[in-house]
Amino acid sequence: MNKKTGWAMMTVGTLALCGLLALAACSKKENAEQSSGAPAESTAPAAAATPIDPATVATVNGTVKFDGTAPKASKIDMSQDPGCKGANEAENVVVTGGDLANVFVYVKDGLGSRTFDAPKDPVVLDQSGCKYHPHVLGVMTGQTVQIKNDDPTTHNIHPTPKDNREWNESQPPSSPAIEKSFAREEIMLPVKCNQHPWMKMYINVVKSPFYAVTDKSGKYEIKGLPPGDYTLAFVHEKLGEQDQKVTVAPKDTKTVDASFKAAAE
């Protein structure tokens, strides 16, 4: 190789790198412009919702228990960011007196070809104390998720879905809420903050409004269910899924409880 060839190759290499940097910078700017404002993931116009007779609807409620000794909550060390002053325990298995919180309960099967309109009101996901509130969230396909930052520090919101589009955006303190929606059904879609590695939560995207998340006392309630035979799924981020069959008559109120055991290590 003569010196001229060497010079030429390095010049080409440098120019290629500069060009790539410029291209990436431009494309990021365009992406940023596109994502501000309206939800990024548009959904195809949905078919008209199947009408439900409000006079016949039923309710399913119950309690989810944890069978056995509850695992000790993992400790969180927030010292790497002075702006984080939240509770220092992880929420992956929250058990209070045997009641299991953060279980997503939804009608997995039995609704047939019914369709449902996504609610106009957004679901709010708040970041405060360097934690996500709530830890487990339910939302309908196409419904807006409004993400707020109430912390005096920057977060980044990074869902890692299997069936929806992945995105990663930072949100400085006092900045406007980020609004997003998810086009496809997906259960226990993980969301994390790469700046604060303990910050994790799960979004559950479903096509029907028949879902609930158990509270600290392990209780849930699903209202407005048309009479029929259904499969009810209880899903926990660490303990897995359980399915139960339930039949509801008009104006019925059925109690369906569930119990989880510690996951095998």
Added chain:
Amino acid sequence: MGNRLKAIETPYNRAHHAFAIFTACATLVVITAGALVTSNDAGLSVPDWPTSFGYLIKVPHFVGGIRYEWSHRMVAGSLVSLTLAIALWTVVVERRRWLRWLAVGAFCTVVAQAVLGGLTVLLFQPPAISTAHATVAQTFFCIAVAIALFTGRKWVEEQPRVEFDARRPSLFTLTLLSIFVLYVQLVLGGMFRHHGLSWWPHVVHAAVVSFVLVWTAVRALSVYSRIEAVRRPAILMLSLLITQLCLGFTAFLTRVAWGHNAAQPELPMVVSTVTHVAVGALLLATTVILAIQVWRHVPVAFEERVPQAQQDPSAA
């Protein structure tokens, strides 16, 4: 004789050699910084690239994962400049054509590495690309170390002591096999760290790596220990292998056995894993140096093969 004359043609340039060593050391710093990013799960804490929160240089709010990711970007950017400088310097002062090619190759590699780093961010860390980023980093480190070796006084001025190797497999073949198994191990480790593969292929392959490297080191030390240029890297390779196995075991305990339920990356896991990556890079580079020195000092002896017909006159 021809080799000797060529060696005399190339003058030793102390400043050039020192800068090559500095570049190689800086590469190890960048690899360590990259390992800190992965171990702290901070790879996507700065969501944009090539800018960082919209700026190329401006220091962001230095908290959480941003500290690791932004620092990695800055030291990596500095390494691109260092590589450009060493490549230009080599093209200008170096008389050996193949070394000028190697310097240009180093620059192309660091550019490719920067592109892979950008793709890792923009495509949300796909395991294959993140692993390629980790593998090319160590490849670049080997190139930087090789440039430092080739520009050194010993390489330039020394008349190499040569002993022909008639054993099969030859020591040179063994060093190449060592480099190959280390690369496979690097890919398996990278895939595990980037959640593309379970831990067990990396752990099982560690036994293969140990066997091949010990075989190579034992051959080098038992047969060619008189040659200092072979003995030294062979001893270092063996020492680094033992250190690396201990670190790997510690990293396994802290990450897989004890740390799988942790809410966040914990310090013992981060320290053991980052050290495991850095020592892994040193082990690969040492093995490459050993291969180069074996190629120089212990060339493979070939038997002259006589055609069958000439060996057996009765066959005619």
